[in-house]
Amino acid sequence: MSFSNTIIIGCDHAAVDLKTSIIEYFIKENIQFDNIGTDDKNVSVHYPDYGIKVAKSVASGEHERGILICGTGIGMSMVANRFSGVRAALCNDLFSAQMCRKHNNANLLVMGGRLIGDVLATAIVQTFLETPFEGNRHAERLAMFETLGELL
Secondary structure (H helix, E strand, O other): OOOOOOEEEEEOHHHHHHHHHHHHHHHHOOOOEEEOOOOOOOOOOOHHHHHHHHHHHHHHOOOOEEEEEEOOOHHHHHHHOOOOOOOEEEOOOHHHHHHHHHOOOOOEEEEEOOOOOHHHHHHHHHHHHHOOOOOOHHHHHHHHHOOHHHHO
16 A cells, blocks of 8 residues: 555545444455445535545645545535545545546545445545556646636
């Protein structure tokens, strides 16, 4: 495992089981993590509450990378990408997980807990954590993100 920093992870009630599976993987692989909840799949929660906590932590630099999971991943992606400096990527397959790191230097992985199973999710997380950013022309493109505020 080339990634050695603490990961922040959060989910809504629709993804507690998948998050639990990922946490088991983290424990097995000695990957440090901060779990900000929710941990009760029987109590409905508002996904933005958890998306905000994780995205805010990544945006501030407290955590270099984060993981968010909700039913489809769409809502969490929308919330997370509202934060400056967050590059959240919705990945429900291995190729997307690899490319979001190589070309987009994604720092927040989002998955759909109702769309993928434990084995695939674990492989996606592993790929996300182990794949390096290629830089070069991709860094130039990412630099363009920083000027978006001037255009809006």
